[in-house]
Amino acid sequence: MTQTSPRASLTEAYGKALVELGERDPRLVVLDADTATENGTRAFGQRFPGRIFDLGVMDQSMMSIAAGLALDGRTVFANTAAVFAAGEAYNFVRQSICANRAKVKIGATHGGHAAGGDGGPTQMLEDLGLMRGLPGMTVVVPADAPSAAAATFALAERTGPAYLRLNGDLLPTVTEGTFAVGSAPELRSGSDLTIIALGALVGPALEVAEELAHVGLSARVLDFASVKPFDEPALLRAARDTGAILVLEEHSVLTGVGALVAATTAENYPVPVRRVGVPDVFGESGESASLRDHLGMSTERIRDEAWELLKSRGKVT
Amino acid sequence: MGDEVPAELVESLQATAREVRRDVVRMNLASRGGYLGGSLSVADLLTALLFRELRVDPQRPAWADRDRLVLSKGHAAAALYSALALRGFFPRDELTTFRQFGSRLQGMPDRIRLPMVDASTGALGQGLGMAVGMALDARLDRRATRVYAVLGDGECQAGGTWESLMAGAHHRLGNLVVVIDRNGFESDGPIESVLGIEPLVEKLRAFGYRTEEIDGHDFREILGAFAHARAATDRPSVVVARTVKGKGVSFMENTHVWHARAPTKDEAERALLELGLSPSEAAR
The missing domain is CATH 3.40.50.920 (Rossmann fold)
Incomplete structure (x- = not known):
């Protein structure tokens, strides 16, 4: 079963889902922190060049800017590697996003040990503990590409902040490709x-x-x-x-x-x-x-x- | 341009700012806490914003096209609450609940409890980023909204402030005005001896901002600077407002001692006398 399943990229599935969400919701915007190349958001940028902002290596303030963009009801997806999203930017996520209940969805790539060759500085192994401790934060870790896409759609529907941890490897498809917040299939x-x-x-x-x-x-x-x-x-x-x-x-x-x-x-x-x-x-x-x-x-x-x-x-x- | 501000308007704003300062002293006395020095230094700036510059409507606090005010130096919440109450956003009586359990008037502004504040702040170095996001948001929606971020000068030591300054300049946010309450002191002492931020105006100019340095207690200069900022639509502006920490109360002026110290009953009474109350009013 799992051995024969095709392997697919979660970040790519996430990026494709963002394009579809961008078609559905003309106000949705995407932020990157010099991570668009790796985060699967290139396609969104090509399709909606006016609705993507690459903020460079500004992981902390990206979270505040995302909150400011979201406070009038806009849905914002802010992307960076998990170690920066949950680690570097922790208090920016806490105060700017969570204390404002801003509808910011954090796409945290390279979660876990899959950052591989880069080693310790980029392998984020403590993010779930940090993020699930934040009041009002939704925390999601999909197992494969189809469920990553399903989770992206589900989080876009949900009010308030969310943290979506995406593994950086190509992973076999092991789920039905569905996702519902609060459900353990x-x-x-x-x-x-x-x-x-x-x-x-x-x-x-x-x-x-x-x-x-x-x-x-x-x-x-x-x-x-x-x-x-x-x-x-x-x-x-x-x-x-x-x-x-x-x-x-x-x-x-x-x-x-x-x-x-x-x-x-x-x-x-x-x-x-x-x-x-x-x-x-x-x-x-x-x-x-x-x-x-x-x-x-x-x-x-x-x-x-x-x-x-x-x-x-x-x-x- | 500042010269065009009529004398009656200046007098009326001065009277309002004096009310704000009285409220600040009373609120800090009643709550036995808060941040006196920086609330008194920013009082004129917030009064000018809420009573003159900002397009806001107390009857429609959620009006989408309103201007936004982010008090990044969230510890000056007392001054903001007083100005909001005086402007009619909520009853002035409520100011007595400042920092108390169950109050909407949290120690730092909290938009979940008090929706007429535009952002929950209190972590220094984050307010400007939120303001940049709001300015981008208004531009994307083609709203006329202008966004004002009020920062402390101590906050200019925080990395987030400079990150956000870069973002605001890069995106040429002509609808963004950064106001820096340059009172010269932070909790531990004079800013230039703790960790200097000078030459501040040159730095801001190098970061791509239209800058203007003013006396932050002179309403003609404050309103003039806001008018100039409004006229410059091609890039964001910074108003560096030179202020006096503890402004209006002689024994609180130009010292960091009153940054986070609550007054005793006697000290509050003396402060209120200096702020123009009669002995019987001050003792109340």
Whole structure:
């Protein structure tokens, strides 16, 4: 399945969706911070040259300018790499955008370890924790190109600010290509274990679930693309139905979705939760696949953690 | 051009600004907090904006074509609230709730609670960026809206201010006016000894702005500078308004001590006397 799916760029899908949104909404504008070349927004610029502003290496003030543009009801998509969007510009996002409830949608590219060769300075592994802590912020991490496009359309409809994290790799299509804010679609049903995954790790989640099926174990897989608001009913249903949850994310385990899942289940329906993500380290240079292994998110590791959970539930020995 | 401003108008604006300063002292006394020095220095500029320069209508606060005012130095909120109330945007009685729990008059302007302020501010270095966005927004919609950003001079040490200045100049935003309340002091002391920003006017000119340096307490000069800015449609303007921190109260003038210090009852009374109240009014 996933091996045979075509790989596609999320940023390109995002860019195409922006062009379509630009056709539908003549007031929509796009901002870039010297990132138009990499962010898939070239097509929008060619189609609507008067509605795109490249602000150069001005990631912080781009967020204030975006807010000012949006305060009279305009929809603004502001794009830059995740490390600059969530890191560099954090307080500009907080005060200019969130405190004004401005309808600014931040397209954060190169989220996770996929910035590859550039290494630690550009690999953003802490953004979801930062962004989901902001009052009123919607946080979304699509797993593939079709769902990235669907998420872009959904966020354009939604009031208030949003953070859309886009992985920079070409990723296989693993979802139905749909997206709804606040919903965690079940990509695979199962009753022995739930794997909650987001972004680039949804594919590996499905691979491991498939392997488990070969030995007679069924793992439910939830696509946690909507990080905030998140699908609490689906999460608690998973806790009740399967009794154990494994969380996979390209993010620091300190502040990521794993922490959110652990806290939510602990409060409502305690079950064993294990987190696969990045430990308390910066990224480094390397090719995406080997970095994923090095940073603690290998398929091997996922398999081991799943097995540990199944053991604790008495499903295997 | 400034000479054309009639004497009666100047007197009326001076009287209004004196009311603003009285309100500022009372609000800081009542809330035991706030930012006196910078609220008093900016009082004349905000009065000139709200009572003369800005196209706004208290009956239609959300009017799309209105001019916009971004108080980037959000800590001077008391002066803004007083001027808005005196202009008729909300009852003046409400000023007593400044900085109190449940009040719309937050310590820094908050447009979610108080929609007649055009931007939630309070993080220095961000207000001008929002104003640039608003000016672009008006241009895209072909609205006649003009956007006024009021900055502190301490804020001219913040990177965001210079980033946004670059953006405003690059896009030749003739509908943008930056007003700098150049009172010379920040919380820790004189700006030029903490981290100098001079030569400020030369820097702003080099950044692509039409600049004008004025006495920020002289209404003829203030209104003249705004008129010149309105006439220059090809690029944005900066009005560097030389002001006195703590203006109007002798013992608060030209010092950073009153940047964020609330007055005692006795100090407030003495301040109100200097601002023209009678002893019995000042003691109230």
